[in-house]
Every structure is written in C-alpha cells, then in structure tokens.
Amino acid sequence: MTRPTILKFGAVEHAEAGDLPGWVVVEGRPTMQTAVHHTTEDGKVMSGTWRASPGTYHATYTDYEFVHMIAGRIVITPDGGEPVEVGPGDAFVVEADFKGTWKILEPVTKHFVVVVG
Secondary structure, eight states, X not given: OOOXXXXXXXXXXXXXXXXXXXXXXXXSOOXXXXXXXXXXXXXXXXXXXXXXXXXXXXXXXXXXXXXXXXXXXXXXXXXXXXOEEEOTTOEEEEOTTOEEEEEEEEEEEEEEEEXXX
C-alpha cells in the first residue's frame, strides 16, 4: 500500500491522555492530550496536535520541536532564562536541550512537528 503524500490532521478528540516523558507537574493540576497524526517511515519526524489545561509543567526536551499555536496562552521560561509568552497564531521552536517551565495560562491547542534527535 502506498503512503499518502498529503495528510490532513484528524480530530483531537481521540488523542492519547497522559503526561509526556520529561514533563513534570510543578503547579496546579494540568492535563494534556497528544494526537500524533503522522510519523515518517524512518520514525525520525512526527507531527500532530497537543492540548493542555491550565497549570505548570517543568519540561526536559531531548528532541527539536516546531510549534504553531492554535489557541490558548503559555509562558515558557528556560531554566535561568527570560520568560517568553506565546498565544494564538504564534509559531516557535524549542531546541532539543531545552529545560524549563511551561505555565499554561489558558487551555492550549497547538500543532507540532518533532524531529527525533
């Protein structure tokens, strides 16, 4: 069977619930859902949709991530660095060696592309 060359993301309602590896709740009771919509044949690139409720996580990244915010607001603060606020329409990258907090101020929906290091 041939793989499609264009794939439209599906509904997030069927996303997998549960915190991602390297993400630890440090404030509140946030929850997250991740829907991986596509993974390349070699497994090195995956893309999908992520949702999270308000609260704060400390995140440790091991892979590069590109993000396009659809809804919500987050203040992302690298350990020892300055906070950056992102919201609907913003696009940004998180490098593979990022460590810091994601303070989710409003319910978030984002599209992501992760490049496995």
